[in-house]
Amino acid sequence: MRIGIDVGGTNTDAVLMDGDRVCAHTKIATTEDVTTGIAEALKTLLSGTQYEPSAIQGVMIGTTHFINAIVEGNRLAPTAAIRLGLPATAALPPMSSWPERLVRAIDGRAYMCHGGHEIDGRRIAPMSCDELARVAEEIAAQGVRSIAISSVYSPVNEECEREAAEILKELLPGASLSLSHEIGRMGLLERENATIINACLSELADHICRGLAEAVSGAGIDAPLFLSQNDGTLMDVDYARRYPVATFASGPTNSMRGAAFLSGLRDCAVVDVGGTTTDVGMLRNGFPHEASTEVSVSGIRTNFRMPDVLSIGIGGGSCIRSEPFGVGPDSVGYRLTEKALVFGGDTLTCTDIAVAAGIADIGDRSLVRHLDRSFIDAVLQRISEDMTNVVDRVRTSSEPIAVVAVGGGSILVPESLPGVGEVRRPEFFATANAIGAAIAQVGGEVDRMYSIQPGQRDAVLDEAKQEAVDKAVSAGASRSSVQIVDVDEVPLAYLPGNATRIRVKAVGDLVLAR
Structure with a gap:
């Protein structure tokens, strides 16, 4: 038996699975520190079943901890970026294109040294141990403990990065080293950016992994812990400590894998509607189609493995405006049960529209009876049009395709999308993300x-x-x-x-x- 957990911006979902069978599931509000919500989800999940914690063989978690840290620009470690490429590549030093707020957040320091390779494997210039020693001395004086090492064409030949890492391990014992050939793909600046992001998350990764392990053990579970990766597969805790950047897109990826499992389809479009956003992507052979170009993360261009997913600001917590008319992208997020009208709040959300339209039965329906039917229909029409447009953008053919709707907010997706095809909503659609984590x-x-x-x-x-x-x-x-x-x-x-x-x-x- 295994437990799958997925942390979203609004809800934390958890499922208990015995092979391919869903034995129990729960959905609770995501907490501000995330880990508390995971512990509460585990407690709620197990308390409603007859299964003992000792029966659990593994816990799989998809978490927003790390992407949130980058977006918010907090809890990031001071980081040094060392590029091996001189006398080439001097025109654009590391972090040249970064938003200034994130450079400040990581106290970013860039160093350029000789080394690197040409595309055919020839050395650009010999590496200098003395040069690296001077850099290491300055890094140590600044108290920096996280280092990103990138070398020109390291995916072709990683020798320079490995040699530099060995030298720095001796000069800076205890420092966390991230090597670009292990993280990104061809394209120096994008690969280097991904490596710097990974490095600045190293201390947080250690803290979070300990916290997750404590949440699992606190529920009485003595089983291996795994985290979901961007490509729909799992990694163990030690790997997650080294490569936290690999978790960034685990949320939509888990939902897509869960949609494939629940629907039995291996090639289709998936519309995942959460509390804050709608994520749309294509499944190919049961796995998310990967982006073939660079991906922007909080304004930073990167090229590590990420699913090709388009997101729009429509979800169960999205705010509705009448003047001027609009749906999202602002959302009440995890405060939905405080802010939405049906829960006694003062903010009109998509959840209120769903209740007023009769497609959802939560909260107090009497609190939205005043909404005009024409206004309700206009909101639902706008949602349908926006979702149709984004599915059109991700599909690769004009032919009708199968569309699988998952996520707690997928009640907002109409039965069919004009010009696209019929929409399927499988059983357990609301917790497809946690199921995707569990079966990964x-x-x-x-x-x-x-x-x-x-x-x-x-x-x-x-x-x-x-x-x-x-x-x-x-x-x-x-x-x-x-x-x-x-x-x-x-x-x-x-x-x-x-x-x-x-x-x-x-x-x-x-x-x-x-």
Whole structure:
């Protein structure tokens, strides 16, 4: 048996699953510190069942802790960014494009040193141990403990980053090091940005992981703890401490994986309506379609693994305005039960509209009887139009597609979207995100440049696939269950040596002790 938990901006959802069967589920308001809400969700979930905590074999959590810290610009560690690339790349130092408020929030310090590689693997310049020693001395004097190391073309050749890391480990014992080739993809500035974000979250990651473990153990559960990743797979707590940035999009990803599980569809559009936003994405072979370009995180361009999801500010807590007429994007969030009219509050929300329209039965309906029917219909029409537009933007064909609506706010989605297709709302749709966390698998991915010689293509692909399978197994997957779910092969004609970028993703079922 396993427990899945997903923390949203408005609600924290939890489910207890025995194999593919949902045994219990709950939804409570997200607390300001998030961890308290998780502890309360566990308590509520287990108190309503006959199952003992000792029966739980694993707890899977999708959390907003880390993305919230970046968006809010607080609880971030002072961070130094070291780029290996001189005499090249001097025009744009690290963090050049960052919002000033976030540079201040991490007390960001940038250092540029010699090193790095060309696209064909040749060194740009030799690394200098003395240069790194001077940088380390200054970092130590400033009391900085989190360091991001990036090197030009490190996804092709990571030698410089690894050499620099070994030197800095000796000079700065106890410092947290993030290496860009382990986090981002091709594209120096975006990969470097992702690495700096990861580094500034290192101290918070240690604190949060301890807090989550205490919340689980406090519920009497003695079982492994896993966190959801951006690609729909799981990582253990130690991995999460090293790569907190991998959790940023776990919320919509969990919902999409849950939608695939509940609907039985592996290729469809998913509309996930929460309390604050509606997230829309495409499922391909049961997993979210990944963004192929850089993704902006709080105004910072990055290129690590993220699902291709579009969000609009419509949810159960979205505020409704009559003059001028509008729906969202502002929301009462987790204060819905205090602010919405049906709960005795003073703010008109989408939840009030749903109750007044007769599509939801929560709170006190008499408190919204004064709403004019034409106004209610106008709000529902605007919601339908906005959701249709965003589904149109994510789909890749003009042909009708299946649409799966999940999330507690999905009662706002009409039975069909004009020009798109019929909407399915599966059983347990309100807690699809927690179900997605509970049923998540573990994965392994290879994404790098290969030089493919004539007649060697199949051998190189087989090598990449085997490496992806081995990574999934080392992450905890049962080897017999591992499957290759995605293969991308992009020849790069402008590079020498028949260069080809190959990306392979493998996933398998998590092995849990019984």
